[in-house]
Amino acid sequence: MKRKLQVSSAAILASMLLLSACTSNSGTSNEGTATANPAATTKSDSATKSGAPVKLSFWTFNELHQKFFESMAESWNKTHPEQPIQVEATTFPYDDNHNKLLVALQSGTGAPDMADIEISKIGNFLKGDVQLTALNDIVEPEKANLVMSRLDNYAKDGKFYGIDYHVGAQVIYYNKEILDKAGVNADDIKTWDDYEKAGKQVLEKTGKPMTTVETSDQWSFWPLVVQHGSDFLDKNGNVTIGDQANLDVLTYLQKLVKEKVAVVAPGGLHHAEEYYGFMNKGGAASVWMPMWYMGRFTDYMPDLKGKVIIKPMPVFKQGEMRSSGMGGTGTVITKQSKNQDVAKKFLSYAKLSKEGNIQIWSQLGFDPIRSDVWNDPALKADNKFTAYFGKNLWDVLISVKSEIAPTNIKEKTPAVSDYIKTKTIFQALNDLKDPKQVLDDAVKNIK
Numbered sequence: 208m209k210r211k212l213q214v215s216s217a218a219i220l221a222s223m224l225l226l227s228a229c230t231s232n233s234g235t236s237n238e239g240t241a242t243a244n245p246a247a248t249t250k251s252d253s254a255t256k257s258g259a260p261v262k263l264s265f266w267t268f269n270e271l272h273q274k275f276f277e278s279m280a281e282s283w284n285k286t287h288p289e290q291p292i293q294v295e296a297t298t299f300p301y302d303d304n305h306n307k308l309l310v311a312l313q314s315g316t317g318a319p320d321m322a323d324i325e326i327s328k329i330g331n332f333l334k335g336d337v338q339l340t341a342l343n344d345i346v347e348p349e350k351a352n353l354v355m356s357r358l359d360n361y362a363k364d365g366k367f368y369g370i371d372y373h374v375g376a377q378v379i380y381y382n383k384e385i386l387d388k389a390g391v392n393a394d395d396i397k398t399w400d401d402y403e404k405a406g407k408q409v410l411e412k413t414g415k416p417m418t419t420v421e422t423s424d425q426w427s428f429w430p431l432v433v434q435h436g437s438d439f440l441d442k443n444g445n446v447t448i449g450d451q452a453n454l455d456v457l458t459y460l461q462k463l464v465k466e467k468v469a470v471v472a473p474g475g476l477h478h479a480e481e482y483y484g485f486m487n488k489g490g491a492a493s494v495w496m497p498m499w500y501m502g503r504f505t506d507y508m509p510d511l512k513g514k515v516i517i518k519p520m521p522v523f524k525q526g527e528m529r530s531s532g533m534g535g536t537g538t539v540i541t542k543q544s545k546n547q548d549v550a551k552k553f554l555s556y557a558k559l560s561k562e563g564n565i566q567i568w569s570q571l572g573f574d575p576i577r578s579d580v581w582n583d584p585a586l587k588a589d590n591k592f593t594a595y596f597g598k599n600l601w602d603v604l605i606s607v608k609s610e611i612a613p614t615n616i617k618e619k620t621p622a623v624s625d626y627i628k629t630k631t632i633f634q635a636l637n638d639l640k641d642p643k644q645v646l647d648d649a650v651k652n653i654k
Contacts, residue, residue, distance in 0.1 A: 260284075260291035261549050264319035267296065268304040272323055272372070272536065275570050279557040282566075292553055301325070312338040312541060320544035321554065324369060326360055326535040326616055327624040333363045334618055340540040340547050341366040345555040352579045353559070354532070356613035361537040369537020370558045373573035375497040376604055376611050377430040377520055377531045380504070384514045385492040388413050393518050399431075399459060402521045406468035409492045416470045416491045419482070420460055422637045423475035425627050426496055426533065431456040433531040433612045435523050439627065444617035448627070449650040455523065457635050457642040464636055471637055483507035495520060497533040498604065502572040505595045512595045519607050528610040574604055581605055619653070626653055 263280075267273050273296040280294040297319075299307065305328045311318035312332070324332055332339060346358060346367045354374050361369030381393045389412035391405045406417030420427040432438060437452030447453070463469035470491065474481035477496060486494070487508040496503075504515060519529040538558060540550045557563045564575035565585045572592050580586060582605070587598050631649045634640045 260293040261546050262293045262295055263321060263544075263546060263550055263553065265294055265296040265321045265323075266304055266308060266319045267298050267323040268301040268325065269323065269536070270298045271571060273298045275372075275567070276557060278570060279563060279566065280553070282562075283553055283556055290549070290552075292549065305331070308332075311543070316543070318541040318543040320546055320550050321538055321540050323536050323538055324361075326371075326537070326620075328621055329361055329369065329537060329616060330618040330620040332539070333368065337363060337366075337368065338542050339368040340542055340544070340551070341368060342370065342540070342551065342554070343367055345551050345559060346370070349555075349559050349577075352561075352577045354576050354578055354611070356532055356611070357535060357576045360535060360614065360616040361539070369539045370554060371535045371537050371576055372558065372567055372571065373497075373499050373535065374576055374604075374611065375499055375533045375535050376574050376607065377434070377495065377497050377533050378517050378603060379493055379495040379520050380500070381493045381516050381518060382489060382491070382511065382514055383516045385409060385413055385415055385489060389492070391492075393516060396518075396521055398525070399521045399523050403463065403466075403468060406463065406492070407466065410468060413492070415489070417468045418463070418470075418493045418495070419472040419477070419486075419491050420464060420469050420636050421472050421476045422633045423628060424477070425624060425632065426477060427460060427472075427636075428456060428627070428632055429614075430495065430497075430520070430531045430533050431459075431523075433533075433614055434520060434528050436527065436612075438615045439623045440615045440617050440619055442615055444615075444619055446619065446623065446650055446653050448623065448631075448653070449646045453646055454643055457631075457646065459523075461635055461639060461642055465639070475633075478503070487511060489514075498574040499534065499572070501592055501596065501600075505572070505591050515596060517596060517600060517603050519603060519610075528607075528612040530607040530610050531612040532614060578608060581608070623653055 265273070265276055276294055276296060280292055284291050305324065308318065308322050308324070309331055343366060357371040357374055358367050360371070361367060383393070386393055386409065389409040391408055396402050396405050402417070409415060409417045429439070432453050435452040435456055437447055437450055439446070439448050441447050460469070464471070472482050473479060473485045476482065477494060477500070483503070487510045504511060522529060538554060540547055540554065544550055558567070561577060561580055564577040564580045565583060567573050567575045568586055569590060581601055586601055587593070592600065626649055631645055635642050635645045
């Protein structure tokens with residue numbers, strides 16, 4: 208399939224640094240401007256009569272997402288020759304994608320048929336009269352097979368407006384080579400107290416920190432808060448950053464930094480070029496990130512191939528969930544689309560069908576939202592992820608299947624997320640300010 212790509216050098220660099228899940232890469236961005244293959248395409252009624260393919264425009268901030276939809280359009284056309292489609296996709300920088308889409312929806316003109324909205328931005332699109340198409344008619348028939356918390360993130364008043372690419376199950380990645388040198392067995396680490404103790408042993412025996420923490424993103428902080436039974440917002444959208452669970456986690460992370468068990472991630476986040484170089488050289492013994500982060504290892508830390516093992520997260524106390532659903536990007540259909548029915552059929556095929564979810568793993572390395580494919584032999588087939596991490600990847604995910612704590616994504620999520628990433632984390636883990644004061648300031652400023 209011939210593709211015409213127009214990518215600025217700045218966009219390429221951004222794309223190298225951030226590939227989302229999802230967030231996300233994904234709370235992260237990803238860039239490059241790419242216009243898709245006008246040969247991959249679906250049909251409205253008029254197009255069906257004429258035999259011409261239906262054109263579906265698609266905006267995203269992640270070029271890998273664009274490639275995925277182009278690939279699925281090719282597959283669709285092979286299996287649905289009676290209703291061909293043509294996906295015309297564009298990859299924008301992260302902020303441009305969301306800002307341009309919001310303006311188009313608010314003005315009532317210029318929006319694409321479909322678009323990607325990152326999880327920390329979806330709140331901006333669910334305010335007032337929602338200008339997105341409800342997807343209940345394609346979601347509800349598949350509910351028994353789906354991790355529904357991932358669709359709840361893009362829902363309002365019982366209507367589902369977006370379909371995620373992945374579960375984003377939180378896991379911890381250990382450098383087994385470093386742990387072995389320190390005499391630490393990852394399977395013995397069950398609680399965060401165990402983790403701290405092991406980290407001190409690693410530091411003493413190898414001189415290396417146990418982990419790294421972000422100061423300009425939320426992936427070191429947010430998953431632990433959610434596992435600990437709270438969130439940044441409650442189910443009603445009220446700010447809960449100042450509660451005891453948030454304080455427990457932030458105090459614990461600061462303690463690790465003070466003890467040198469943890470160090471601030473080079474570049475400030477786990478998607479920085481400096482960070483990839485640091486970890487690729489064996490800079491730290493572990494890092495906790497969602498499963499979609501596997502692609503960062505394979506693409507940017509090649510020297511760790513065969514050295515990294517994936518385990519469930521430690522907990523603060525027994526009985527807490529050992530994972531959480533982190534990050535995400537929902538694909539939406541806008542009300543401005545003149546081909547909403549065709550777009551729904553294609554979106555269902557690409558992201559809700561069993562075949563589509565297998566392709567999400569095979570092409571993107573994401574843990575798909577259809578849990579019934581997690582045991583499918585196709586997910587154990589050889590690819591760059593099994594070559595890097597081994598073929599028992601899915602054993603970990605299956606072991607925590609019932610322990611993936613959901614997040615509360617609400618209208619205030621964009622404002623809360625921005626404040627956490629730009630102020631709270633940096634003040635607590637870089638400036639080492641009092642965690643309670645930092646959180647109290649966050650509550651006051653966000654409200």
